[in-house]
Amino acid sequence: MMKAGGAAHRDSRTRRRTGPGKGSLYPAQELKRRAMAWAVMLRVNPKVIRVQEMRRKWGSCSSAGTVTLASDLVEQEERFQDYVIVHELLHLRFSTHGRMFKALMSAHVPGWRRWEVARRCNAD
Ligand SMILES: [Zn+2]
DSSP: OOGGGGHHHHHTTSOOOOOTTOOOSOHHHHHHHHHHHHHHHHTOOOSEEEEEOOSSOSEEEOTTSEEEEEGGGGGSOHHHHHHHHHHHHHTTTOSSOOHHHHHHHHHHSTTGGGGGGGOOOTTO
């Protein structure tokens, strides 16, 4: 009996609105993993990355190093997820949206400016 074959069956049971092509059983976990991969890439060290319900914001970053991502981000497209993740992680290095902040956003998330209208950030 192959252990690896089980995923397809379980999929129909807990299917959520995760957008086209997304079949993950644990979208929040995947979002967290995505954020951790970005942290490595950006060479920042968040103490905690958590995903929780946020009414007004897509993400936040505390000075203590906790990055929080809105759970409804999992329903957004991956490019937008990256935009929010990179934005919050960069706040671990820059507290404001200065020139370096924006330069790094452009380097890592090309075209990020088109999302600016949609974001919810406490530093804005
Ligand atoms: Zn910000």
